[in-house]
Amino acid sequence: MKKHSKQLLAFALFGTLIGTNIFAYSDEDRIKDMQQMEKAVQQMQKGFLYNNIKDIEDGATLLKKHTSKIEPPVKNADEFSKNYAYQTTKREAKKIISLANESVKEFKEHRPKQAMNSFTKVLKQCMTCHARIRKW
């Protein structure tokens, strides 16, 4: 092999590594984020039951941190489906984040019923995705 083509090959391999392995969001990443999200909603629920704003706030912060990272599983999907799954995931994540913010705000404004209501909507959002994702 000529030096020139060796360089090209190395470059291509490097590109493949960067593009598909190093920065890809794996199933393990998703499971880890989901487990943290579950821990976060537990903490928020505990905050509501004990009337403790700190748990509600800390839970919401943890929830937002991990929800903002999630990406859908899109193995073997065509470009259109991948795009659709990605957009849907980002939209649902945005809803969860904004509902978590609302919940904290409402609790701080001494509107615990509304705060609980927004929290329930967060859980509904989790379930919406879990029900739909099996079709992807």
Ligand code: HEC
């Ligand atoms: C955009 C879609 C989506 C949303 C929104 C979503 N999930 Fe998930 N969730 C998944 C998928 C996909 C899996 C399966 C994980 C896998 O096998 O890769 C999963 C799995 C889980 C699991 C099981 C993890 C394990 O150890 O196997 C938990 C717990 C979980 N989600 C909690 C939540 C909570 C709590 C929320 C809401 C705050 C939420 N999820 C919102 C897609 C979603």
